[in-house]
Amino acid sequence: MEFNPTLPKWTQIADVLRRRIATGEYPPNHRISEIRLEDEFGVARITVRKVTAALRAEGLIVTTPGMGSFVTEQAAAIVKGAKD
Secondary structure (H helix, E strand, O other), rough: OOOOOOOOOHHHHHHHHHHHHHOOOOOOOOOOOOHHHHHHHHHOOHHHHHHHHHHOOOOOOOEEOOOOOEOOHHHHHHHHHHHO
16 A cells, blocks of 8 residues: 555554445454554554544444454444545
């Protein structure tokens, strides 16, 4: 992915994940791996943590200590509702 230098990387990555949730590429209960996101986007862990914190605040993912972060059941509806 080529990042827009005028926007924070974490917001751009969060937008990509929102699209993946909205399209069903990341269905409910899909595990969001911080390590995979780091590798895919070539960013530091702190950047990925900002992404997951934002998605968690929006109700799109839930994080369970020791298990990871997962797409919530209502995530697709939330993303689609935000676009309307």
